[in-house]
Amino acid sequence: MTLPSVLVVGPGPASAVVAATLARRGMEVALVGPVPAAGTDESALVAAVREEGVEVRLGTALIGYLELDTHVEAELSDGRVENFDAVISPARRSDGGRVIALSAVSADDALSWANALVLPER
Numbered sequence: 001m002t003l004p005s006v007l008v009v010g011p012g013p014a015s016a017v018v019a020a021t022l023a024r025r026g027m028e029v030a031l032v033g034p035v036p037a038a039g040t041d042e043s044a045l046v047a048a049v050r051e052e053g054v055e056v057r058l059g060t061a062l063i064g065y066l067e068l069d070t071h072v073e074a075e076l077s078d079g080r081v082e083n084f085d086a087v088i089s090p091a092r093r094s095d096g097g098r099v100i101a102l103s104a105v106s107a108d109d110a111l112s113w114a115n116a117l118v119l120p121e122r
Helices: 013-024 041-051 107-118
Strands: 005-009 028-033 055-058 062-067 072-076 081-084 086-089 099-101
Touching: 005 013, 005 081, 013 028, 013 041, 041 055, 062 086, 072 086
Parallel strands: 005 028, 005 086, 028 055, 086 099
Antiparallel strands: 062 072, 072 081
């Protein structure tokens, strides 16, 4: 069985909480976003999520995405196009599917939605 994969966009607090929690729950998680300034809260969050097993790719941005029936195809600023089961982003909006906007909800709500999207039913 393949582990569910999630792309989390942005090294801010909500993104960091979601990325770390999903990684602890056994998902493959990648975090992309700008490089935070040294000594800031965001740089500490990035270090913490890295310790949780999150693949951190700073200096990389989500350029666009395409929601397909089985996955989300994410186009990244480093030229890669990768497939994920879900994309969680504070900047992008979607009314459904596998792209979740965090800016309008709490981190707990985002985690619930992410789990529903990428975890198999029991």
